[in-house]
Structures are given as C-alpha cells and as structure tokens.
Amino acid sequence: MRTILDLELLNTFVAVVETESFTAAAPYVGRSQSAVSMQMQRLEQSLGKQLLVRTPKAVVPNASGNQLLEYARRLLALSDEASATITRQSELARVRLGVPDDYAASLLPQILRRFANEHPRVVIELVCEPSERLNRAIRDNRIDLAVVTRAADQSIEVLRRERLVWVSSPTHAAWYSDPLPVALFETGTARAHVLRALADSGRAYHCTYSSASLSGLVTVVRSGLSVAGLALCSVPDSLRVIQDVEGLPQLDDLEIGILQNPICDLRAVDRLRDSLRRDLSN
Template identity: 65%
Template sequence: MAAPLDLDLLRTFVAVVESGSLSAAAPRVGRSQSAVSMQMQRLEQAVGKQLLIRNPRSVEPNLAGESFLNYARRLLRLSDEAWANVTRPEETGSVRLGVPDDYAAFLLPPILSRFAADHPLVTVELVCEQSTSLVKAIEDNRVDLAIVTRVQKQPLEIIRRERFVWVASPTHVTWENDPLPIALFEPGCAGRTHVLQALGDADRSYRCTYSSASLLGLIAVVQAGLAVAGLAACSVPSSLRIVGENEGLPPLHDLEVGVMRNPNSTDAAVNRLDDFLRRNLAQIV
C-alpha cells in the first residue's frame, strides 16, 4: 500500500509551480530555498517520478508534474475545506426559505437533508408559494431566501436548468383532442408562459380547462384525463406519463431556476443556506 502524500510537500510543490522557481516559492511557504529544494526531492522520491524540469533560473512541471499538479490542488482544497468545516463555530438561527410546491416536494429534500447534517442547529422554515408570489415575499421581508423560476427578462443568476415536459394521463389520449385541453398554473407563472408560448409558436389551438396555483389540483385534473399540462421533470409523479413530440405536442423550453436573497437578511445562518443552495442545486439529479 502506497504511503499517504504529505500535504506540506504538496503545498510547496504547488507554490514552486505557480512561482516558477525555488527561490520565489521559498517566501510563500516560509522556508529557505535549500529547504524547498529538499522538499521537492522528497516528493519526487515518494511518488517515484520526476515532476519538475529544473532550468538554470527557473523550474517548470513536466507532463507527469502537470497531471500531479491538478491532484495536488484538489487535495489541498479538500484539506482546507475539511479543516474549516470542523473548526468553525456551529451556526444557530432560523432561515425562512421560499420555494414553489413542485421544487419543495421533489427537488429540495436531499438538499435540506445534507444541510441539516452540516448545520443541525439551524432551523429552516419553508414558505411554499409560486415563484411570482415569492418575489413579492422577498420585497415584503416575509422570506430570507427564495428558490424561484425565472420569468422573461427577470435579472436572476441561473443556477439550474430544469427540464420542462408535457404530462398526460397514462390511460387517456387527451392530446388527440382539438382544441387541446390544457391545465395551467396561475397567470405570471413561468411554466404557464412556456406552455402558451409553445402552443402559440406551433399554431396549436387549445382551451384552458383548469387554472390554479395548486400543483396537486393540476395533477388531479391531468390524471383524470381532462387535460395535458407542463411540469418540471423533477416533479412528475408516477401516476402521470411524459408525452411530447411523438404525440404531436410542441417542444417546451427548460425552466431556469435561481436563488433570490432578501438584502435585509444578513444572519450567518442565512449566509450558510444561501451558499449551500447555490453550490448544490445544480448537482441534484
């Protein structure tokens, strides 16, 4: 079994490569030039390969050194993150998080589970409303953070793109009706806009059989075979089937998801959840 890599040697190696010489790296790691040289010799002996090309006045990595550099940086970054996570004081407090029903039920659980494990003393209070209402909730100081779906021309950093799909009852062929019966979320909702835009672009006639902010109500209408609808792919229940172009329905644009923050919310707990959401939302599959 190979001996574990010495993080001090890795830190010096990165400093040497980034500085371009042993002498320039020495003050960065708080050692003499001769000590830095000895460290690099020890590292090359440990890995059993030459990692550096030593020129008269400079040093540069060879092919093996370039590859090793990537691993060295990752190991050092992971070490720093682990140290910071263990030594920082535990935050306490409460965060009011706004989130639409479909994301709350299907996208949020794994994120909140991991956040709770890392920050057990932080309480997260969920406020479930449509994205348009959550924008107002931020303005009214009712929530600290909100996960929202971007509407057209809204200035919002896009953290995640969520596939938006047509859904229908598995026991009905509702899409064959003309005009097409559709169920829609409330006016102003990005999903509603996407559905109407797709139908308009395809010149497909339709009639709205249901309009509400309720996700459960929309699912019930579709499951009964009374309409088709557009849903975020992450929120499609097993009681519905995904349909699309094979059934003659026009393609739908993806939903753009981001996080809004109340500028008046400056607590450490809010900072932690904000950072956690921005780092983890895109990784949920």
C-alpha cells in the same frame, strides 16, 4: 510531530470535492482558482498524501480523499457548533426559505438534509408559493431566500435549467382531443411557456383547470381530463411524459435561480444560499 489540520484548507477541500472543480469551488470560498489549487497542494503536503485526482472532466477524491472528506465535514460542523456556543449564540438561527411547491418535493429534500447535517443549529422555515409571489415576499421582507423560476424580464443568476415537458394520464390520450384540453398554473413562467408554445404552433386549446397548486394540477391530469406542462424534475410516477412524436409543440426550458433579501445579513442565510447554489448547480 503532530499534524494539525487547517479548517480553512478543509473547507476548500470540501468545496472542491462537491463542485468537482477548482474553478467552480473558488466563489464558494472567496478565492481565485489558482489560490484554491495552491491550498489543495498545501493540504496534500501537510498530510503527505495525494487526495485529489485530476481527470479531463472533473477533480475527484481518491481513496485517501474520500476518507478525509467525512472527517472534514465533521470537523467543520464541530467548528460551527463550537463557535456558536462560545459566542453565547445558544439560540437556533432561523432562515425563511421560499420555494415553489413543484420544486420543493423534487429538488430540496437532499439539499436540506445535507444542510441540516452540516449546520444542525439552523432551522429552516419553508414557504411554498409560486415564484411570482416569492418575488414579492423577498421585496416585502417576509422571507430571506427564495428559489425561483426566472421570469422573462428578471435579472438573476441562473443556476439550473430544467426541462418543461408535456404530461398526461398514463391511461388516457387527452392530447388527441381538439381543441387540446390543458391544465395550467394560475401564474408564472411555466404557464407563459405553455401558452406561447400553443400560440406559436397554432394548436387550438381550451383551459380545463387553473391552479397555484401542483397537487391540484396533477389530480386533474391523472383523471385523463387534460394535459399539462410540468418541470421534468417534478413529474410524479402517476403521470407519463408525452414524447415529441405525439405532435405537441416544443416547450422552452425553465431557468432556476436564487433571490436573497438584501437587508438580511445573517450568517446562516449566507450558508444556506451557498449550499443551494452548490447543489442546484450540480
């Protein structure tokens, strides 16, 4: 008798593998943790194979599970493509995604590449601006989704914490200068964290450069003219991270979350949001 794979079960299976947890997968598939567990039991029973191994720290696929994973992703992508074609939605869906440029190069490439493979009929229009401007762009209906650094008074779901570190040129020791020369972003949480840390420590400083651009900040720091505070994920190889022993004040972590335009109800937007939530959390 031929076994017909259930796409709903496959979708849950992929979510479990990618989040490494029944509990973490539950919100992505709109079910409870117990329902996710029951779905995986049904999938394993239908195939007559164990697919997942429960370890103390995670749920991971075994050899059979890894084999099924590739087929599951392909089948789900084909299902999306077939649905779009049959319902005459032949045009490409477009999603306007905003992200600060210091996250765009470090956090997004792998996420967007995976999303493009899973949803080939969705075109993402990327808007790179500081978080403060992206907040306004969401309110003004200029973008659909935004990855932002949470401001002090902002109520959003935090998906990821990123270390904020001091950086300098690898060939200069600008942090020995007094007052401390600092390059700052024009606005935003990273700037606020740096200024608060300096004020709390009593360290004298002067601002040598202010920019909304990561590339501009990197150029100034690389020249040896100043230090700066950057998210660890966005520190390029051309700069060095200043260690705590060098005496600069400790910086608070950055909290990263997602904003969604409340009046946008495109299915493609929901799918990209779910992918960002899954991958940024991991």
